Structures are given as structure tokens and as C-alpha cells.
Amino acid sequence: MCMDAIKAFYRDQAQHLHKDVWEIARQIGEHPELGYKEYFASEVLSNFLKKHKFEVKRGVAGVETAFLACFKSNIPGPKIAFLAEYDALPGVGHGCGHNLIGAASAGAAVILSKSLEVPGEIIVVGSPAEETSGAKVTLVEEGIFNGVDAAIMFHPGSQNVPVIFSLALDALEFTFHGRAAHAVAASNFGINALDAVINFFVGINSLKKQISQDMKINGVITEGGTVPNIIPDRAVARFYLRARKRKELDELREQVIRCAEGAAAMVSAKMTWQKFEFSYDEMLTNLTLADCFTKNLRELGIRHIASPQTAMGSVDMGNVSRAVPAIHPYLALGSGTEIPHTKEFAKAALSSEGEKLVMLAMQILAFTGSDVLRDKKLLQQIKKEFRAKT
Numbered sequence: 001m002c003m004d005a006i007k008a009f010y011r012d013q014a015q016h017l018h019k020d021v022w023e024i025a026r027q028i029g030e031h032p033e034l035g036y037k038e039y040f041a042s043e044v045l046s047n048f049l050k051k052h053k054f055e056v057k058r059g060v061a062g063v064e065t066a067f068l069a070c071f072k073s074n075i076p077g078p079k080i081a082f083l084a085e086y087d088a089l090p091g092v093g094h095g096c097g098h099n100l101i102g103a104a105s106a107g108a109a110v111i112l113s114k115s116l117e118v119p120g121e122i123i124v125v126g127s128p129a130e131e132t133s134g135a136k137v138t139l140v141e142e143g144i145f146n147g148v149d150a151a152i153m154f155h156p157g158s159q160n161v162p163v164i165f166s167l168a169l170d171a172l173e174f175t176f177h178g179r180a181a182h183a184v185a186a187s188n189f190g191i192n193a194l195d196a197v198i199n200f201f202v203g204i205n206s207l208k209k210q211i212s213q214d215m216k217i218n219g220v221i222t223e224g225g226t227v228p229n230i231i232p233d234r235a236v237a238r239f240y241l242r243a244r245k246r247k248e249l250d251e252l253r254e255q256v257i258r259c260a261e262g263a264a265a266m267v268s269a270k271m272t273w274q275k276f277e278f279s280y281d282e283m284l285t286n287l288t289l290a291d292c293f294t295k296n297l298r299e300l301g302i303r304h305i306a307s308p309q310t311a312m313g314s315v316d317m318g319n320v321s322r323a324v325p326a327i328h329p330y331l332a333l334g335s336g337t338e339i340p341h342t343k344e345f346a347k348a349a350l351s352s353e354g355e356k357l358v359m360l361a362m363q364i365l366a367f368t369g370s371d372v373l374r375d376k377k378l379l380q381q382i383k384k385e386f387r388a389k390t
Helices: 003-030 039-051 098-113 135-141 193-208 246-265 287-299 317-323 343-349 352-374 376-389
Strands: 055-058 067-072 079-084 121-126 150-152 155-157 168-177 216-223 234-243 270-275 330-332
Touching: 003 039, 003 098, 003 343, 003 352, 039 055, 039 067, 039 098, 039 121, 067 098, 079 098, 079 352, 098 121, 098 155, 098 352, 135 317, 150 287, 150 317, 150 352, 168 193, 168 246, 193 216, 193 234, 193 246, 234 246, 246 270, 287 352, 287 376, 330 352, 343 352, 352 376
Parallel strands: 079 121, 079 150, 155 330
Antiparallel strands: 055 067, 067 121, 168 234, 168 270, 216 234
16 A cells, blocks of 8 residues: 555545544534643543544643543554644633644544554643643653654644744743831831832843843733832732743843842842743754655645744743654644634634634644654654754
8 A cells, every 4th residue: 555545545534534523623612721621622532532442541640631542553663642732711712723733633643543554653642731831841741752753733823834943931930028117107117029029120121122132021010019008028020031042041041030139139128039830942843844744735735835933932842842853833724814812713713714724734644643654764864853953
């Protein structure tokens, strides 16, 4: 059986599964759940995979709504992972199209499992909370990707972009500790923690003028006192720091911490800091694997393919890409005019355009997975590139 015939078989399987996979995407889209609370989505995806003879473990890596679904062929071969996301945004719903991601990854895995000639092992990794404190960080640290040869997923977007790079991210919380006092009668006894935070923001604004344009510092004050006639003894600020490379971000983090220390010293306050969310590494797209994905896009008739892009956001898939060869391509949802993280995008993800995208995505994911499982030379090139980058 030649590759063309195999992929024709997978196309037929995609048509056969079309209604079921779209129903999963629709149900998850109509029942949006926030990160680590995706009980409905996790169950729907798990039940679908169980139905198709995948062995499913729920609550893996100590994450209640994470799951691992495995299908092992009788023929020895590589191990590939499809990443399923399914958390929603507060007040928006599936404004990032994660309902489509989870359904397409599960669909692609099932499509591949239907071939009697498929070698190796196919797994689906249910990874919650991408929008907040991404569970992929925990899944990587707990060894879920040990032995995986390639990790594949797609994301809805405005264009077809096989190669993306993202920014590394640190989420830092700074707490300034002062001394409370009456703001008028005993102001000289107080140490104003809010003044320290204000000094900190002034210092950050100066720092922003000295760093490169691709570094980002964004912060808010989350605590700053309660009433005007009491000098605040506690003030808190949260910041997202981003840079193209982890090394650059580590250096930026030290600059910001020194800035906070100086701001506290100016008013004789003390400062402590901690990470309030997981840190994300930059996305290391495996170009060999992305090229394979691109060829399959063209094989399915997609001609409008954008050049590599750097997303101005951060993704927990970046941490996966440090552990195994990985891709995180974008595929256009409809006309590509809807803006992600909006109710309009969530509506589009539940429209006929969302249905078309799920159908396309699960076929391309299946085709790419098939190439990795069957083409030993391709896998060698993927691994060689990965070793060189990491």
C-alpha cells in the first residue's frame, strides 16, 4: 500500500468521523469551562477515544482534568503525541478556539488508529488551562512526554502559518511590606507600601526605554491599601515579562527585581517576590516537522500559506518543544477576520467555518502523524534538528 493510498484511506476515515468530531467540538464550545475546571470537555474527549479503543487515563500528572489516551500498534515504531486543549476564556467562552483544537487532535489520532498498517504508538495528551497557568508545563515536568518522538497540534488563527515562534514568559508578583499608621496624625511613623509600588512603576517605565522592542513588561497593581486615612502597610503588583529567548528573559527578570528592590529601599519598605503562574519557554518550532505539515497542507489543496511569524504572546507548548520535537501551526478560521479572545471568534468557532476547519485540521494532523510514523529518514532529520537546537 503506497503513501497516496494510505492518505486516501485517512481521508475516507475523516469523512466517516466528521459528524462525531464536529459534535465534540460543538458540545465543548457550547459548554465553556475555565482552566483546571474542564470536567465536561475532558470527559467528552476521553469517552470518544475510549469508544475507538484507546486506553485512557484521567487525572494524569496530578492534574484532575488532564488525560492521556494511548493506542499501541502491533507493529513496532515511533511514538507521536497529539496535544488537545479545551479550556475557555472568562466572559468570552472559546474565543481562542480550543474546542476545535481538542476535537481535531482526538479525531486525528483516531483516524491514524484505523489503519492496520500503522506502526508505533499514538497518544493524545489532554492538557488543561493553556489560557492561564498552562498544564503542559506540569505534564513535561512529570514525564508525560518521555519517549515521545514528536508532538503535534494546531491552533485556529487568521492565517495558515506552519512555522511560529513565541515569546518566553515569566509571571511575577511583587509584594511591598511597609508599616501602617494614621495618614495625618502619625504619618511620620508609617512606611507607605503603596509609595514603593508607585516608585516601582516609575522605575519600570524608565527601564522600558532601555530594553529592546521585542521585550515586553506589563503590570498592574492588585493591592494598594484600603482607605485614604491609613498608610498602606502592604501593596502588591503583578507583571508579565516577555522576551524572544529564555536567556534574555532571565536577564530582564533580574533587572526588574533590582528595580523593585530599589523602589522599596527609597521608602524603607521591604520587598518579596514570587512567580504566580508557570513560566513558559519560547516555542522552538521543529522546521523539518513544520515542512512536513506544509506539504500536507498543499496536498489537501491549501495554497495560501504564510511565512514564519513570531507570535507576540506566549504558549505552554514552548515547554513541550524543549522536551521533544514539536510544532504549533496556525490554520485560518473562516476569512481570518475575527480577532482571537473575543466573543466573535468564539461564535465563528461554532459556525460552519469552525466545522470546516476541524475537518481540515484533523486530516492534516493525521497526514503529518502518518509521515512521522512511517518515514524513518524524516524522523531521523526531525531528531537531528531537535538535538542541534537543544
